[in-house]
Structure formats: structure tokens, C-alpha cells
Amino acid sequence: MSVNLDMSVKLGTLELANPVMTASGTFASGREFADFIDLSRLGAIVTKGVSSEPWPGNASPRVAETASGMLNSIGLQNPGVEAFIKKDLAWLAEHAADTPVIVNVSGHSVDDYVRVIDRLEEEDAIDAYEVNISCPNVDEGGMAFGTDCLSAARVAASCRAATDRTLIVKLSPNVTDIVSIARSVQDAGADAVSLINTLLGMAIDASTRKPMLARVVGGLSGPAIKPVALRMVWQVSSAVDIPVIGMGGVRNGADAVEFMLAGASAVAVGTANFVDPTAAIRVLDGLAEYCREHGVSRASELTGALEL
Amino acid sequence: MSVNLDMSVKLGTLELANPVMTASGTFASGREFADFIDLSRLGAIVTKGVSSEPWPGNASPRVAETASGMLNSIGLQNPGVEAFIKKDLAWLAEHAADTPVIVNVSGHSVDDYVRVIDRLEEEDAIDAYEVNISCPNVDEGGMAFGTDCLSAARVAASCRAATDRTLIVKLSPNVTDIVSIARSVQDAGADAVSLINTLLGMAIDASTRKPMLARVVGGLSGPAIKPVALRMVWQVSSAVDIPVIGMGGVRNGADAVEFMLAGASAVAVGTANFVDPTAAIRVLDGLAEYCREHGVSRASELTGALEL
Amino acid sequence: MTAKPSKPIIEAVSVVANDRITEGVGLMVLRAPKVAATVRPGQFVHLRLDTHSETILRRPFSVHRASGDHVELLYQVLGAGTLHMAEKRPGDTSMDVVGPLGHGWVIPDGLRHALLVAGGLGAAPLGMLAEHLAGHGVAVSIAQGAPTATRLVARQLFKRVARVVEVATDDGSAGERGLVTGPVARLLATERFDVAYTCGPEAMQRVVAGMLAEAGVPCQVSLERLMACGIGACLSCVVTTRDGFKRACVDGPVFNAEEVLWDASQIPPKH
Amino acid sequence: MTAKPSKPIIEAVSVVANDRITEGVGLMVLRAPKVAATVRPGQFVHLRLDTHSETILRRPFSVHRASGDHVELLYQVLGAGTLHMAEKRPGDTSMDVVGPLGHGWVIPDGLRHALLVAGGLGAAPLGMLAEHLAGHGVAVSIAQGAPTATRLVARQLFKRVARVVEVATDDGSAGERGLVTGPVARLLATERFDVAYTCGPEAMQRVVAGMLAEAGVPCQVSLERLMACGIGACLSCVVTTRDGFKRACVDGPVFNAEEVLWDASQIPPKH
Ligand SMILES: Cc1cc2nc3c(=O)[nH]c(=O)nc-3n(C[C@H](O)[C@H](O)[C@H](O)COP(=O)(O)OP(=O)(O)OC[C@H]3O[C@@H](n4cnc5c(N)ncnc54)[C@H](O)[C@@H]3O)c2cc1C
Ligand SMILES: Cc1cc2nc3c(=O)[nH]c(=O)nc-3n(C[C@H](O)[C@H](O)[C@H](O)COP(=O)(O)OP(=O)(O)OC[C@H]3O[C@@H](n4cnc5c(N)ncnc54)[C@H](O)[C@@H]3O)c2cc1C
Ligand SMILES: Cc1cc2nc3c(=O)[nH]c(=O)nc-3n(C[C@H](O)[C@H](O)[C@H](O)COP(=O)(O)O)c2cc1C
Ligand SMILES: Cc1cc2nc3c(=O)[nH]c(=O)nc-3n(C[C@H](O)[C@H](O)[C@H](O)COP(=O)(O)O)c2cc1C
């Protein structure tokens, strides 16, 4: 990277070396990608969702391919916060000590979220929490918290009270008015919002007459949803004062630029990691190349620089 | 078509020879497609949106291609109900007299919708109205009516009072809870609901930093949105008693089958008409072929036949 | 010479040849007997590149030439679609076209001398016109502009059929240095034209149309718009005219210059 | 013989050959020197077919054989991806693979006699194993089943390296009429095996695993699951085992039969 190009961005008080992070649930805790990329180059690693107790996830099939996208109904399968600390956090501390770690937090209830954070507060080497109030794949909690201003604010406020670390709230796109949800969590003390989580969708196999997912419905991700994601990032960033982390179908540098122009301070790469394990780094390199080609000396200048 | 295969379906009291219709705004009033297909084979022709006065539509560019989809911000450009009657209805009466005609109705206010219907009540050769309370591309009215139960019910009730013809209300997917909107319009007297209209989206050109659409945001359609559409058709048809017309990314017979399994009584072909002017007929032929191959003797058996 | 256009059809095509003719420009020869037999100068085809691509829309291309069973497309490589186009090999049968589409150039009765003004790839729809006019004994003069010499496409064709070809390039690498307006002014000063036909960047067409209006020469322009359907159904391609919005795909792409209100930039600005 | 698998890489591949070997089955030979050099029997590659296709996910395929710079994939044409695969021509350089992936077959020390049980395309991951075992002096017996004679893929390879190949087809067009369980029962009755390896439809593997458990022969199964990432990150490919969920892509696709709880049907039922 050229000495003249400053890729760093700020999310509240959290400084990142560059705006490219991973999207929760698509990067595990990084270990699986260490064969392919240099984790220390990432702006941040966002871990898979972590709950207070182990969650088994949903029955299979759990994924289905759709036009330029995929559905998943993994259901936040994870071994619980204790195992996460022992295995994932420890591995990260050893192998990616310089990369900021953002832990994605899942819960079936407000107390559940707080329990995870309480436990993680005892650990070092965590830079921020991303509270997932938007998972369409669990029956209790999950997306239900993210589709109503009051409950979204309740989760955000309780998590806020539990930590001084950077608090990001992850928003659901399955709402009439994402701006009012974003405002609610901002008012409840969130330092940033991330969006979008997956769109609730469904796929059917005509020949067997069965849903493609055992759970029937699942979350749609990938390039197909990028237009919806860009629109929401633009709407939300125009309305709130806290930084926005944009995601939804990002797979190259141009996509990252588009999200930043729409108002994102940072971007996350999700489904693209499955297609190409080096996707996050390609996004980063592409973004840097764009900046150099377009005479942008600080990547953060792109944020909100859409010309209307 | 084999004598043994009954393709007919019912939408309330309206009988269609088969369940394949065109999606409003993607088929004009049929004339442009007469060079390519036999219009009399369609289950119904759904016209473009018609308003009481001429509407100019939005500035250009009005379309942008996205991954497996497209955005449009046409903005319901139309010459108004009088010109529609003189040109389009007259043409249809002459060239597609046997094909049921469903007029898609646009309005900026409740009165506006009613005015269009009042005027059309004077005309023969209209089989149903589809009231569009879900257009994301107009500033007043449009989608605003479709994202709130009360205003949706208000439009539906006023239109209901204005006509005895089959009344279809077209729903917006840009809502937290499409089921409650569907219930509201059912309770207000709608004979059927159609869904989904487009998802609100946005595209940006990184190199110029400008939105791809002059109006900035537009409606996303095409295969990309099919998973969202299927999910909503399934949710709505499980919750209401009136028939559901399903659409969103339908381009072949299997897609039509999927929508019917999810609960649709009929399906509409939209964006696919742009890609292939014979798309609607291909969907129809594909659906019939599926029925024959799978021993389905009445297409209507497929409605809601999803095996869970 | 201006019969009603024949009905468009969908025709499966196969690639006969596809060659890069200069930096970023390709010439694709397609076998498309039905379209080749009915297309008229200035009409276009709507090309489907692939049925399982994530870019779902067709791409509109003027027919550059048509002869026998073949139509030729002269195309600039810009984005996903044209990149994909450039990869097609002879023998490829994965594409189809809808066409012929649109109203082409109108050739007035008794036409004796025509001026063709081509800017960059705007030469594409003028190729077939030039051949057609010359074949009918019309004198053809051509003013052609491009950024640089290698971008002066269709030069052989133009030289073969035109009485005069005057050239300008931005960098002076061929003809005079500057815009195509130079040659146009010179030709207008020395010759009399019954009609002018122009295609190229919209800003150029606008200026050229102004010069011709001043010179009292009726001018036809061929406009590009984003086109979803290409057959008049979607209203994505509107052109603002004195009579309100018209659809470039069916009411154009050729318009009389005087009816066009040059008040909007419609194409994604990168192009 | 069971060293830690080598690290997976992304390798650009070119098509050396791609032939239809029977109704609906193709054999694709890819130039992929790095993967070819490190892949072990039972491992797979995750194939990206196209970068502008609307089907965005990679497709997992067992390496059927590897030699020199080449890997061979034996594939059944089922849906969008494999249809597209069947269209690829020699010289195509549009694809890449991630691989080698997964834990392959475990070859116990001192192995002398192995039973391989292949159902349909389950023969794919057993090809390289059979060659490898034979090359190391292990006696190989094979029970192979398929719907009909033409679907008995890899027959030449199996005949070349195995001591015995017993065959069953549903329609009796080759070998005995019936399921592969017939030949398995016969082989188990007459011979002693140190280990058995099986791949094929899950219902078949389950029954075969049961027979082997009864006969006291340790059995390894190779399971197919929908795989988004193929590298252990997405949890789309879980297999229910006695120790909870395991990921087929990194903890498998080969599992010891006894650890698998055959309680879920994971693959879209059409296949
Ligand atoms: C009637 C007509 C005739 C044309 N004839 C020619 C020709 O002979 N030779 C040639 O090189 N080009 C011609 N063009 C322009 C050509 O259609 C575009 O360059 C091409 O569609 C770009 O596709 P892409 O995928 O490479 O670009 P992308 O930018 O990736 O395309 C994205 C979308 O924008 C549309 N688009 C982008 N640029 C244009 C444009 N300038 N005009 C219309 N749509 C555009 C595409 O069709 C597609 O829908 C013509 C356009 C029209 C309307
Ligand atoms: C480890 C492993 C090894 C395999 N080896 C072989 C092999 O050697 N030869 C062979 O013919 N097939 C093999 N398969 C199955 C092969 O991956 C599928 O047949 C193929 O992905 C189908 O793709 P499609 O686009 O044609 O089908 P579609 O049904 O259109 O695919 C849709 C989605 O479902 C997935 N899918 C569909 N069927 C299967 C399946 N049976 N297993 C896993 N994913 C599936 C696809 O990958 C894709 O994501 C293997 C699968 C796995 C998991
Ligand atoms: C398989 C899968 C698992 C996911 N798991 C989580 C999760 O645990 N927590 C979360 O907040 N989001 C989760 N997501 C959502 C992504 O983080 C992201 O918001 C979404 O996929 C959109 O981005 P993309 O289109 O780049 O994938 C998951 C997405 C996928 C595809
Ligand atoms: C260019 C365009 C114009 C449209 N105009 C209308 C309209 O006038 N009225 C309406 O109710 N829906 C309109 N729609 C929405 C479609 O009828 C349909 O609901 C939507 O596009 C989803 O279906 P599809 O994915 O098959 O296109 C329009 C869609 C497009 C793409």
C-alpha cells in the first residue's frame, strides 16, 4: 500500500487500520481462512454468533442456492461462550493478535445477551461487541428484537449498561422502517450500527414439493441483496449520527466503495468468503486501488460522499 | 394441451383459463408483445398502472441492472385513464377480446384510486382491478399506502365500495409484517391480494460517485427477489382466506409451480418479459408440462400443496 | 424507402467471427438469417448473451452491416456484458437476438447528397446506411471524429462507399486535431446536403444538430438510452421531445433532431 | 499412511478433457499441478465454475484420480452447475478449485485386504483409493452397484486394480439383479477384510455399514452434504455423529461408520 494512502477508519472510539471486516457467521473465528489470507491485514475480524449456552442450530438442509444469492438457516449453532473463549479467542490471541476482534453476540432474551457480554468482559483482546438482534433463523429472540423499536432499544440499553467497549447493534432489513430502529438503538447508547443482516426468504423444490431448507425459511444473502443493503445504509446513515457498518453482497473493491459512498464507515464481507476464501483481502486491495486511481488519500473520505 | 389437464383457476368469482398472467408495468397493455406471443393464451393481462390524470414518471436514468435483477424508477408514467380507455382498452377489445383484463390502478390519494375505478366502471371488458398500494417510485401515495394496515384498509374499502368487479390489492414487500397488511385488506373487502411488488433498493456507480437512478432509489425485481417473494406468498396464503397471486422473479414453469406450492392461486410474470418477450407463454407451457409429468390433472391442486 | 419496419422476432444466432479490431472494440459477425433479411439501416438488435448469467438484461446493438445470412455488430467493450461478448468464440450458439428493432434512418425521396457524422462508436449504425445510400446512387460525405486514430472504426467501409471522408481526432493522430465539428463546418461551407445523419456521444450530436439547423439541413440523430425490454413495454428508454416522452426503442432510436429536447443525460455517466 | 492433510490452496485450472462417458455422467480432466501433487484418496476439490454466473456457490467433487499435473473428476449431471460443467471444452481456463479439502480415507497400518463398496457415482472417490491401495500391495475387492449396466462407472479402473469386482444392477443388465448388498453379503461370506470403504447414496451406505458392523469389519463412509464454503466456516454441511455435529467438509467427508447417526436426510431429495 502506498505511503500516501490512509486506509484507517474510526467506529466511535475504535480505530481500524482499514474499513474491511468480515461478516459474522461467514468467517467462523478466522482459523479456517488462515490457510488462504493474512488475517493481520483485515480491518477487524467479526466472529460467528456466540450465545451464553451451546446452541445446536437447525436441522439440515441448512443452505440453498438462489439466483445470485443463498439462503441459510444455520440457526446460530455455536458451542457457547465458554468454549468460544477457550478455543476461538485463545486461537485469535495467538494467531491474529494485532487484528481487532469484534464478537457477535446472540441471545434468546435480553438477559441472554447481557450474560454473554458479562462473561466476555472478563477477557482481554476483544475490541467490540456486535449484538445480533436480526437473526431470522431462531425461534425465540433473534429477529424479533430487531423488528420493533422498543425491544431493539431494550437490548441495546442493557448491553450498553454491561460494557464500555464499542457496542455495535446489527439491524434487520425485514422491517418497514429501518431508520426508526437505528435511531432507537442510537438513543439507547449504541456506538455504531451494522446492516444488513439477511432478508427472510424461502426456496422450494418443485419436483419434490418440499422446501429446500428443513426450517422452511432462511436468510437471504449475497449479491442479490446488495441493492436493498445499499438503500438501507444510505437511509440510515443519512438519519443517525453514529457510524454505520455496511454489508450485503460485498465481493469486490467497487462494492466496498459503493457502501462507503452510501454512508458506511466500514464494510463487512460475508457470503463472498464462501465463494472465494481470499475475498476479504481482494475487497481490501480493490478498495485501496480505487482510492489510488481516484486520488483519494484517506479512505474515510469516501464515507457519505455520494453525489446527488 | 392434453384434454385431461385442467389449467383453470379461480380468483374469487373470476375464472381464468390458466394461472399465468402478466405483472403490471412489465407488459404495457399487451400490444408490444402481440408480435411474439398469442395473447389469447394468457390467463389474464394485467395492464400497466393507470391514474386519473396523466403522470409524467420520473427523470432518467430509470433502470439499473443488478445481480440477477434490476432496479426501476419509472414512476408509473402513464397517459391517464381517458387515454388508457381510448387507446389500450380499445386495442385489447379488438385484439385480445377473450383474454381477461385486469387494470392496475394507481393513485396519490384514496380519492384518486376511486376516481380511476369510477371512470373504468363505465367501460366493459374489464374483469378486475388490481390496486397498487405498493409502488416505491412515487412521492405521494404509492408505497406509503401499502406499509401501514390502516391506510391499506382505507384504500381497499373505498375501492370496494366503488365496484362489484373482482378487487385485487397489490402488496408491498417493504414491511415488517406483510401478513397483517394482507389481513387488513381482506377485512376491508378485497377479493384477492397480489404480491410482491418491488423491494426498495439502490445502486451506485463507484467511478462517478453517483446513484445509477436519477431518483436515487427504485424497485428491485427479477430472480434476485424470488426467495423473498416465495416466503411472503407462503406466509400470506397461510394466513388469509382470499386467493393470492404470486410474483417476483418468475421466469419458467418451475418458478410458477413453486409459487403455487407456496400458496398462490395464480402467478404473474414480470421482469422476465423484458428478457424474453415469450416468457409468459414459456411459463405457461412449463407449468403444463410439469403437471403432465407429475400426474397433476388440475393445476389448481398445486396451490398450497407444499409438503412440510 | 421508408416502409413500415418488419415485425421483430426472436432468432437464435451463432457466432461466425468475433475479432478485436482495435483497443477495446470488437466486430462480431452473427449468423441470423431472418434478421439479416429484414433489418434496415439504423435499426438495432437486442442481444441476449447468456441464460445463466447474473446480468439478466439484453444489450442493444445497432446493426453495423447486414449481408446474406449475417449481421455485423461493432461494439465497444465497457462493462460486464460487452466483456462477456468479447469472449465469445466462433461457433458459439448460446446467444439469441430480438430484432430488428426500432425505427431506422429515414431516407427521404429524391435524396441526392447525404452527410453522415460519426463520433467514436457512433460509426456503428452509419455503416449500413452508408452502404445502402451508395448502393442507391446517393452521394455520401462523411465527417468522422474519434479520440485517436486507432479509434476511427469502419474507416475502410467509409472510404469505400463515400465520396469524401473528413476526419478529426482529439490528439491529431489522424486528420485534423480537434472535434468532429471542424470537418462538419468545412463540409457545410463547401457542399450542399439534402439531409444529415449523426450518431455518437449525445453532447456531440447536440452540437452537430445545432450546426445543421443553422445551415438549414434536416438532421436525424440516433440516441442511446438504457433499454430493458427494447420493444416499447418498460418505459426505461424515454427521450424528452417536443411532443413529450418518446421511447427510444420503438419511436427511435432515430429521431429528427428538431424534436429532441436535449435536457437530460440518460446514460450512466461512465460511458 | 494418514499424515495430516496438506493445506488447501486456490488453484486456477484448465480443462484438459471433458467427455461424456455415459448417459448423464462426465469425466473432466483438469490441469491442476499443485492439487494433483498433494491430494490424497477421498479428498475433494471445491470447483468454481464461473465468476459471472447467477449460481454463485462452488460445487464439491471428489478427486477420482490424480496423476502428474492432472486431477480427474467423475460427475453426474444434475442441476445448473453440473449442466454448465458438461459444456466446458478443453482449453477452458475460466474455473478454479479450492483444494485438496477434507479428510480422506484412512488407511490403517498393516492393511492387507480391503473391501470397497460403490453405489452409483459413489465410485468417484473410490477410484483413487483403489489405485493407491493396489499400488501399495493391498488386496482390493470391490462390490459395485448401479441402476443399470451403463451406470457402472470406473469399471475399467476397478477391473485393472482389484482382485475381485462383483456387480449388481437394479435391472439385471450387468451382474446380478438387485442391490449392491447382494455382492457385499457374498464377499463377506467368503473372504476376510481388514477394513471396508463405501460411498454412494446415503441409504445404501447405511445398510452396508450395518452389514459390516455385523461382520465385525471396520467401515469408513464418505458422506455428501450441501457445502457452501467447503473449508469449515459456514456450518452448512453438518453430520450428526455420536459426538454431536461434525462438518463433512473438514471433519469428513470420510467418517468411521460407527460414529455416524443416520438420522437426517440432508441432500435435496431430488438427487
Ligand atoms: C439503440 C442502441 C444501439 C446501440 N448500438 C451500439 C453499437 O452498435 N455499438 C456499441 O458499442 N454500443 C452500442 N450501444 C450501446 C450498448 O448497448 C452498450 O454499450 C452496452 O449495452 C453496454 O453493456 P455492458 O454490459 O458492457 O455495460 P454495463 O455498464 O455493465 O451495462 C449495464 C447496463 O447499462 C446498459 N448500458 C450501458 N451503457 C449503455 C449505453 N451506452 N446505451 C444503452 N445501454 C447502456 C446495459 O445495456 C446494461 O443494461 C447501443 C445502445 C442503444 C440503445
Ligand atoms: C464431498 C463431496 C464430494 C462429491 N463428489 C462428487 C463426485 O465425485 N461426483 C459427483 O457427481 N458428485 C459429487 N458430489 C455431489 C456434487 O457436489 C453435486 O452433485 C453437485 O454439487 C450438484 O450441483 P448442481 O449445480 O448440478 O445441482 P443443483 O441441485 O442445481 O445444486 C444446487 C446446490 O445444491 C448443492 N448440491 C446438490 N446436490 C448435492 C449433493 N449431492 N451433494 C452436495 N451438494 C449438492 C450444489 O452444490 C449447489 O450448492 C460430491 C459432494 C460432496 C459433498
Ligand atoms: C451462513 C451464514 C451465517 C450467518 N451467521 C450470522 C451470525 O451468526 N450473526 C450475524 O449477526 N449474522 C450472521 N449472518 C449474516 C451476515 O453476517 C451478513 O449480515 C449477511 O449475510 C449479509 O452479508 P453478505 O451478503 O455479504 O453475506 C450469517 C450469514 C450467513 C450467510
Ligand atoms: C419496469 C417495471 C414497472 C412496473 N410497474 C408497475 C406498475 O405500474 N404497477 C404495479 O403494481 N407494479 C409494477 N411493477 C412491479 C411488477 O408488477 C412486479 O410486482 C415486480 O416487478 C415483481 O415481479 P418480477 O420480479 O417478475 O418483475 C413494475 C415492475 C417493473 C420492473
Ligand code: FES
Ligand atoms: S426499452 Fe422498454 S420501452 Fe424502450
Ligand code: FES
Ligand atoms: S461447507 Fe462450510 S462448514 Fe462445511
